[in-house]
Amino acid sequence: MTAPAIRVEQLHYRYPDGRVALDGVDLSVAPGERVAILGPNGAGKTTLMLHLNGVLSATSGTVEISGIALHRSTLRDIRRRVGLVFQDPDDQLFMPTVAQDVAFGPANFGVTGDALTARVRTALEVVGMAEHGDRSPAHLSGGQRRRAALATVLACEPEILVLDEPSANLDPVARRELAETLAALPATMIIVTHDLPYAAQLCDRAVILDGGVVVADDTVSAVLSDSALLAAHRLELPWGFVVPAR
Numbered sequence: 001m002t003a004p005a006i007r008v009e010q011l012h013y014r015y016p017d018g019r020v021a022l023d024g025v026d027l028s029v030a031p032g033e034r035v036a037i038l039g040p041n042g043a044g045k046t047t048l049m050l051h052l053n054g055v056l057s058a059t060s061g062t063v064e065i066s067g068i069a070l071h072r073s074t075l076r077d078i079r080r081r082v083g084l085v086f087q088d089p090d091d092q093l094f095m096p097t098v099a100q101d102v103a104f105g106p107a108n109f110g111v112t113g114d115a116l117t118a119r120v121r122t123a124l125e126v127v128g129m130a131e132h133g134d135r136s137p138a139h140l141s142g143g144q145r146r147r148a149a150l151a152t153v154l155a156c157e158p159e160i161l162v163l164d165e166p167s168a169n170l171d172p173v174a175r176r177e178l179a180e181t182l183a184a185l186p187a188t189m190i191i192v193t194h195d196l197p198y199a200a201q202l203c204d205r206a207v208i209l210d211g212g213v214v215v216a217d218d219t220v221s222a223v224l225s226d227s228a229l230l231a232a233h234r235l236e237l238p239w240g241f242v243v244p245a246r
């Protein structure tokens with residue numbers, strides 16, 4: 001039996017100011033699964049995401065990635081396996097050019113020379129940014145910055161991709177293009193989103209987090225069809241949206 005890609009058990013996290021953001025989260029994700037994490041503002045979605053590759057470390061509870069428990073000694077290995085795409089692309093882009101930003105991660109993991117050049121080229125091609133490697137991230141559109149941030153993570157060839165609000169602040173075309181890119185990727189995927197149609201398009205399963213705990217975990221169509229459940233957690237389908245049957 002293969003280990004789950006992600007196994008989180010009884011995860012608790014309290015911020016230094018005393019705020020409890022995660023209050024006993026249990027979540028298991030199989031390899032290849034695509035899971036949407038839904039929930040109102042302040043639910044703990046970003047906090048959970050930041051535990052999956054050890055940006056934050058649990059107050060109590062465990063995180064396991066592909067059967068490897070997250071500890072100080074496994075942090076490097078786990079960071080290579082789990083790629084986080086932050087909500088704000090500017091948190092991921094800090095070099096003079098896009099190509100340098102994309103090279104940064106794999107170089108840090110020891111990739112050099114032609115292999116590094118190939119990683120950068122491939123990652124930029126996958127996100128449709130092959131023409132823009134020499135540009136400054138500061139001069140890109142919002143949609144292009146989001147793609148460049150995704151490329152910095154893809155260049156590390158993670159087996160698990162975790163995206164925080166990937167469609168936020170994108171215009172409709174950029175939003176659709178990013179969805180097409182994500183749909184074509186083979187990685188296990190966690191997509192934190194308020195954008196319920198995005199969840200429906202890209203994920204098979206949806207988890208609702210609220211108050212730092214998992215309050216629903218089912219197929220995306222079952223969750224999105226339950227209007228009372230959605231309303232109870234401040235989630236709303238756009239007007240006229242019909243949940244596709246899966």
Ligand SMILES: Nc1ncnc2c1ncn2[C@@H]1O[C@H](COP(=O)(O)OP(=O)(O)O)[C@@H](O)[C@H]1O
Nearest residue numbers: 015017019021040041042043044045046047048
């Ligand atoms: N750096 C921080 N210090 C203190 N509390 C925080 C910090 N970041 C988030 N929180 C609190 O933790 C809870 C969960 O936040 P977050 O994980 O950002 O939720 P979400 O991503 O679902 O909106 C909220 O109550 C939020 O106010």
Ligand SMILES: [Mg+2]
Nearest residue numbers: 045046047164
């Ligand atoms: Mg958040």
